[in-house]
Each structure stands twice: as C-alpha cells, then as structure tokens.
Amino acid sequence: MKYFRLFGAFLRVSVMSELAYRVNFFWQLFQSILSLVVSLIGLAVIFSYTSTLGGWHPSEILVLVGVYFLVGGVIGLIIQPSMEQFIESVRDGTLDFTLTKPADTQLIVSIKQADIWRLIDILLGLGVLVTALIWMGEKVGIWQAGLFILMFIAGAIIVYSFLLILATLSFWFVRVENILVIFQSIYEAGRWPVSLYPGWLRYGLTFVIPIAFATTIPAEALTARLNWETLLGAVGLAVGLLAVSRLFWRIGLRRYSGTSA
Amino acid sequence: MKALAELYIQQFKTTLAMMFQYRASLFIWMIGQVLEPLVYLIVWSVVSQTSGGSVGGYTTGDLAAYFIVLMLVNQFTYTWIMYEFEYRVRQGTLSFALLKPVHPIHSDIADNVSSKLITLPIMILIAAGLAVIFHASISPAPWSVALFIPVLLLAFFIRFSLEWTLALAAFWTTRVGAINQTYFVLLLFLSGQIAPLALLPSPVQFVAGILPFRWMIGFPVELLLGRLTLAETLTGLGAQFAWLLISLVLLRIVWRAGVRIYSAVGA
Numbered sequence: 215m216k217y218f219r220l221f222g223a224f225l226r227v228s229v230m231s232e233l234a235y236r237v238n239f240f241w242q243l244f245q246s247i248l249s250l251v252v253s254l255i256g257l258a259v260i261f262s263y264t265s266t267l268g269g270w271h272p273s274e275i276l277v278l279v280g281v282y283f284l285v286g287g288v289i290g291l292i293i294q295p296s297m298e299q300f301i302e303s304v305r306d307g308t309l310d311f312t313l314t315k316p317a318d319t320q321l322i323v324s325i326k327q328a329d330i331w332r333l334i335d336i337l338l339g340l341g342v343l344v345t346a347l348i349w350m351g352e353k354v355g356i357w358q359a360g361l362f363i364l365m366f367i368a369g370a371i372i373v374y375s376f377l378l379i380l381a382t383l384s385f386w387f388v389r390v391e392n393i394l395v396i397f398q399s400i401y402e403a404g405r406w407p408v409s410l411y412p413g414w415l416r417y418g419l420t421f422v423i424p425i426a427f428a429t430t431i432p433a434e435a436l437t438a439r440l441n442w443e444t445l446l447g448a449v450g451l452a453v454g455l456l457a458v459s460r461l462f463w464r465i466g467l468r469r470y471s472g473t474s475a
Numbered sequence: 476m477k478a479l480a481e482l483y484i485q486q487f488k489t490t491l492a493m494m495f496q497y498r499a500s501l502f503i504w505m506i507g508q509v510l511e512p513l514v515y516l517i518v519w520s521v522v523s524q525t526s527g528g529s530v531g532g533y534t535t536g537d538l539a540a541y542f543i544v545l546m547l548v549n550q551f552t553y554t555w556i557m558y559e560f561e562y563r564v565r566q567g568t569l570s571f572a573l574l575k576p577v578h579p580i581h582s583d584i585a586d587n588v589s590s591k592l593i594t595l596p597i598m599i600l601i602a603a604g605l606a607v608i609f610h611a612s613i614s615p616a617p618w619s620v621a622l623f624i625p626v627l628l629l630a631f632f633i634r635f636s637l638e639w640t641l642a643l644a645a646f647w648t649t650r651v652g653a654i655n656q657t658y659f660v661l662l663l664f665l666s667g668q669i670a671p672l673a674l675l676p677s678p679v680q681f682v683a684g685i686l687p688f689r690w691m692i693g694f695p696v697e698l699l700l701g702r703l704t705l706a707e708t709l710t711g712l713g714a715q716f717a718w719l720l721i722s723l724v725l726l727r728i729v730w731r732a733g734v735r736i737y738s739a740v741g742a
Contacts, residue, residue, distance in 0.1 A: 237650075241650070241653065244653055244656070245656060248656055248660055251660070252660055252663065252664075255664065255669075259670050259675060260518060260522060260670075262676075263522055263526060263530050263531065263674065264522045264525055264526055264530075266525065267518070267521060267522065389499075392499045392500065392502075392503055395503050396503050399503065399506050399507045400510065402511070402514070405514075406518060410517055410518060410521050412517070412608070415517075
C-alpha cells in the first residue's frame with residue numbers, strides 16, 4: 215500500500231514538472247500518430263497482396279499493433295525513464311540519496327521517473343486494440359481476455375526484470391546507458407509476430423532479448439493461439455527473471471561506493 | 476584546391492579518432508540500419524511464400540536481394556546532419572565554422588565520407604551473410620552494374636544536399652524534430668524502403684517518380700537488381716541530374732537566407 219502511495223507521489227511530481235512543458239504533449243502526440251500511421255499504411259500495402267500473414271489475419275495483426283503500442287507505452291512511461299535515471303544516478307553518485315530513504319531502494323529506483331506523455335501511446339494502443347477486437351467480432355471471450363491480462367503482466371515483468379538486470383551492470387561498468395537504446399531499437403521488431411522470423415532470430419527475440427513475451431505472446435492470448443506450454447513458460451520466466459534481477463540488484467549494490475566514499 | 480584536399484584529409488583523421496572513441500554508438504546505429512530492412516525482408520518473404528513464391532513480379536530471392544541491396548544503398552547515402560545542425564545552431568558552435576575561409580559543407584562531406592569508409596566494409600560483410608542466409612538471387616546485366624556506380628554517387632549527392640538544406644531549418648525554428656520525422660516517414664514510403672515501389676499503388680508510384688526520394692534510394696537498388704530497361708535507366712539519370720540541380724540551388728538560397736538571420740549566443 216505504501217508503495218502505491220509512493221508511486222502516486224512520484225507520478226504527481228512528474229506531472230507537475232512536465233506541465234511546464236506542455237508543447238511536449240503535442241510533440242509526443244505527433245510522434246505517436248505518425249508511428250501508428252506508418253504501421254497502418256505498411257499493413258495496408260502488405261495485405262493488398264495477401265489475406266493472411268504467417269497465419270495471422272489483418273484484424274489479428276492489428277491486435278498485435280495495439281499490443282505493441284500499449285506495451286511500448288508502458289515501457290516508455292515508467293520502466294525506461296526510471297532505468298535511465300538509475301544508471302545516471304550510479305554514475306554521478308546521487309543514488310546515495312535514494313539509499314538513505316526508508317523504503318526498498320530497488321522499488322524506489324524502479325518507479326521514480328515517469329515520462330507522462332507516453333500515456334498517449336497507451337491510450338492509442340488501447341484504441342487500436344479495441345478497434346481490432348470489434349473487427350474480429352465475437353471470437354474473443356472472457357477467457358481470452360483473462361489470459362491476455364495475465365500474459366500482459368508477465369510480459370511487463372519480464373521486460374522490467376530484463377532491463378533492470380542490464381541497468382545493474384552499471385554497478386560494474388558505469389557507462390551502460392547505451393544498452394537501453396539498443397533495447398528500444400530492437401523493440402521495433404515486436405511489431406510483427408515472432409513466428410514470421412527465421413529460427414535464429416526467433417530464438418534471439420524470445421530468449422536473448424525477450425521481445426516475444428512483450429508483444430507476440432499477449433497478442434496470441436487474445437487471438438486464441440496461446441498453448442499451455444507458452445503460458446506456463448511465460449509465467450515461469452516472469453517469476454524466475456524477477457528473482458534473478460533481485461539477485462543482480464543485491465550483489466551489484468554491494469559494489470556501489472557512492473560519491474564521497 | 477590543395478587547401479580543400481588538406482581539409483578533407485584532416486577531417487578524415489578527426490572523424491576516425493572520434494569513431495574509435497564512440498564505438499558503442501556506432502554499434503547501436505548499425506543495429507538500426509540492419510534491423511529495419513531485415514524485418515521488411517522477412518515480412519515480404521513470408522508474403523511471397525504464402526502467395527506461391529512471388530509478389531508482383533518479385534520472387535522470394537529477388538525480394539531478399541532487394542532489401543539487402545537497399546540496406547547497402549541506404550547506408551551509402553545516409554546522413555545525420557539534421558541532428559547535428561540543430562545542435563550547432565542551438566549551442567552557437569556554428570559561429571566557429573562560419574569564421575573559417577571555406578564553406579562549412581566541406582567538413583560535413585568529409586566527415587560523412589570518412590565515417591562511411593569505416594562502416595561500409597562491415598555493412599558489406601553483414602549484407603553478404605544475409606544474402607547467403609536468405610538465398611538472395613541477383614543477376615544484373617553488365618551495363619547496369621557499370622551504371623550503378625555513377626547512379627549511386629548521384630544518389631548520395633542528392634540526398635546529402637537535400638538533407639543538408641533541410642537541416643538548415645534549425646535557423647528558423649528550435650523544434651526541427653517534427654520536420655525531420657515527417658521527412659523520414661515520406662522517405663520510408665516513397666524511396667522504396669517498406670516495399671519495392673512497384674508494389675505500391677500506381678498513384679503513389681507516380682508521386683514517388685516526381686519527388687526526389689526514389690532517386691536517392693530506390694532507383695539505384697532497382698538498377699543493380701536488373702529490373703530497369705536502358706531507357707528507364709537513362710530517364711532516371713535525367714531525373715537524378717534534375718534533382719541534383721534543384722537541391723544545389725535550394726541549398727544555396729536557403730543557406731544565404733539562414734546565415735543572415737543567424738545570431739549566435741553572445742552576438
């Protein structure tokens with residue numbers, strides 16, 4: 215409960231400081247809409263030559279596009295900015311201040327910074343998702359919706375843990391901010407179902423950089439493609455990675471020496 | 476002339492040293508350059524396979540070759556001047572460049588060419604690997620290979636002078652991001668990066684033929700793939716010369732107007 219209040223407080227600070235730069239709202243709106251338009255025109259061109267793409271119907275690919283924006287928005291809203299700030303604070307030593315706070319440092323670090331304009335991506339993603347589901351008709355039941363929420367949460371946890379592990383590398387190597395940029399540019403590949411990609415790339419996008427769990431698998435849940443193995447695998451990986459990231463955090467923190475030390 | 480040659484050599488050394496300093500950024504930027512064409516390659520291959528081995532006259536192997544050559548052409552003609560110019564104007568570092576006795580575009584060209592001397596061999600290796608993995612099929616006529624080099628050079632100069640001119644928007648507004656993004660989206664569709672232009676609706680193809688984008692990327696790719704007749708190639712060369720002329724005139728006009736309103740910090 216305390217952490218929800220904390221999260222609310224951090225979010226309020228982000229909102230207040232960002233409201234001073236209201237033009238950024240229009241900038242983000244412009245970028246998000248442009249990115250969506252690129253996606254939609256690309257799909258229109260592709261589906262003018264085929265009726266299914268790797269077994270996915272246009273409406274199902276649209277579900278994936280919605281998930282892509284939704285998950286991308288969540289990553290961009292909280293995870294990415296918080297991790298950036300955390301890496302920066304290890305480098306310049308301001309993590310000292312966070313360490314003295316009477317709450318779990320990993321948690322504070324993970325929710326501290328928010329890029330509130332990325333809410334636009336979340337709303338846009340939800341809009342696309344709803345449109346796609348209406349287009350698909352009554353094929354989506356409560357069961358699929360429940361699985362989707364479960365897979366969405368598992369995906370978010372997996373991405374969070376993965377990025378946190380990478381970010382804790384800053385305790386050893388200091389300059390790792392580029393890792394987040396690499397992740398962001400590879401996330402683009404999540405616009406398409408990973409089943410399209412040839413074996414080596416599919417494995418890479420599933421197990422090396424877990425983008426499949428972020429976009430394809432939640433979309434599979436909504437389009438009745440999810441099998442039990444994937445479901446259990448995703449939940450298992452989410453729990454496992456969360457534990458591993460905690461371990462990395464603890465070992466890494468021991469190496470942190472601060473500014474004045 | 477001798478002074479210019481010296482400038483180019485010196486810039487080459489500087490760029491080289493910088494690139495070794497920022498290896499990580501180089502790596503990240505390369506992921507982006509490879510990933511985008513790779514994803515479209517895969518998506519179109521899947522489309523081609525589901526529709527019996529070819530789409531709109533492109534077989535699966537042709538599509539692989541198309542996107543791999545596209546990756547190289549895009550790499551060869553790529554510029555990053557828009558990001559840099561905004562910084563120069565905002566920070567006022569442009570003032571130093573203006574004091575020098577040569578036009579600042581020269582050091583930008585030298586910088587661009589030098590960094591490509593380093594990155595191009597790596598990209599060619601990646602392209603060769605991808606060509607093997609995806610069974611790219613390419614069998615151009617000797618004349619189209621011979622014409623490819625001048626066409627590619629023209630494409631580079633058109634793109635360089637157009638993007639350099641576009642970068643000058645930084646003189647008038649501090650928010651060049653929106654302009655750049657719009658430009659990149661147009662470039663994406665109309666230069667043939669999401670699909671060979673022949674696969675787009677014919678009104679789009681018509682527009683793409685008039686605008687400069689096709690002549691900066693799609694045209695050299697189609698030429699090397701042997702998809703153009705000699706007549707089409709010569710018409711294309713004409714279009715390239717026309718756009719080179721237009722872009723150089725634009726560059727001159729916009730640069731003069733821009734420098735006049737530029738007021739650096741402290742001036």
